[in-house]
Amino acid sequence: MKLRVGIVGCGKFADVHVQQVHALDNAALVAVCDLEPLMARQMAVRYSVPAVYSDFGRMLAEQRLDVVHITTPPSSNTALASSAMEAGCHVFIEKPLAPDLKAAQAIVAAAEHHTRKLCINYWYNYDPPGEALRRLVEEGVLGDPVHVESVFGYDLSGVFGSALLGDNEHWVHHLPGKLFHNVLDHVVNKIALFMPDADPLVSAFDHRHRPPSGDAITDAVMDELRFLMQGERVSGYGLISSHARPAGQTLRVYGTRNTIQVDFQKRTVVVETAQTVPTALGRLLSAFSHARAYRRCAYGNLRQFLWAEFHAFEGMRRLLRAFYDCIHHDTAPPIAYSEMLRVSGLMDALIGALVQTRLAREGRR
Known part of the structure; x- marks a missing residue:
């Protein structure tokens, strides 16, 4: 029997939800x-x-309804999710889960109280490159993680960026972290996969690279963010840039055995190994080794293209299929609630660190 699905919030990204629901047969x-x-x-x-x-x-x-997709501004997520679960619906929710950890905890508590299933749209981790990375880690190719670098490019001239900068009432202006808050999940959740610490040391810095517009609300939107997280055994570096080109999403994971480089835009996953042949010959062969790795990625991408699995939101389709399957079979949701809350807590820490940095910067002026 097919799940009956409803969507609340019919803004720009809701179209993507509709398209992925239509693509599934359950x-x-x-x-x-x-x-x-x-x-x-x-x-x-x-x-x-x-x-x-x-x-x-x-x-x-x-x-x-069996499932409600919530694609509204995050300030309304707690009330909408709680109402849906009270009505007996499972919930698939857009990131960020909520404006802060306390509100996120309320959503998870509602899911547990009403015994409904909850999933957040961390779809990059279910994209083919994300799944390939997970397999390599499970096979021991990485070794123990040492450091993670997560990069997210955000083109302010695109559809979403233009809507934000052109509307002083846009809901992103009301988020504690403004522009960054809307995409931080995609940066932080990748680091969190390799950093188990719930309360790492956090430092964060931001600035506005674009010239001032003269509008106070628009100019309050910073567009470049750098942050560092230091756990007990693993560190993480995050970068959100609206000006670096090309505007892509990459992840680099340094391990005790090898380093893995993931490009979510180009759909490539490359393992960087230590040089095994000494002297200049080894340095020469390294480039050929990389070329072979990228060739394998190219053939894999071609195969996915021919099987119609190369569209922009393949990861979301896979995540949504896994979530619907867990409802049909009454199994655990694909993303643990503890992970959702840990990411929310890390985002709170990042926003708090940004506030402290800004205060310190103002104090020096």
Whole structure:
């Protein structure tokens, strides 16, 4: 039997949710909801969704949904998720889970209280490169992790960036970490995979690289972030850049055996090994070794392309399939609640470190 799915929040990224639900054979999108009726109606027309609502409670009461996708600004996530779970629905929620750890804990507590399943959209970790990395780690290729570098490029001239900078009422302006807060999950959750510490030392620095616009709200949006986390045995470095080109997402994991370089945009995963042949000959052969690794990636990508598994949100489709399967078979969700809360806690620590850095910077002026 197909799961009955509803979506609340019909903004830009909700289209991606609709497309991935339609791509799966174990679920059917039966209703969409938005406070702005026109947004909901337009989405329903685009994707032939039978039911349209502007009242979330009414949608829950009338549609007997199995799953609710929440794609609203995070300030409303706690109330919406709690209402959905109380109505008997499982919840798939966009990142960030909530504006802070306390609100995130309330969402997880609601899931546990109502015995409903909860999943957050950490889809990069389920992209083919993310899954390839996980297999290499499980096979012992990395060894013990030593350091992780997570990089996220954000093009402010794109659809989402333009919407933010062009609207002083955009919900991102109200997040504690503003622009960074909306994408920090994608940077931090990759580091958290290799750093088990719940409370590492954190330092963070940000600045605005673009010239001032003269608008106080727009100019308050910083666009470059650097941070360092130091755990007991593993350190992590994160970078969010709106100006470095190309604007990609990469991960570099240093281990005691080898180092693994992941490029989520180009869909490549390359293991960097120690030089085994001495002298200049070994240095010469290293480039050929890298070339072979990239050739394997190219053939793998071609294979995925031919099998229609090379689209931009393949990772989200795989994560969503795993979440729906866990509902059908009553197994554990693909992402542990403890991991969601640990990432939320690390994000709180990062935002707090940014505030302290800004205060120190102001004190020197």
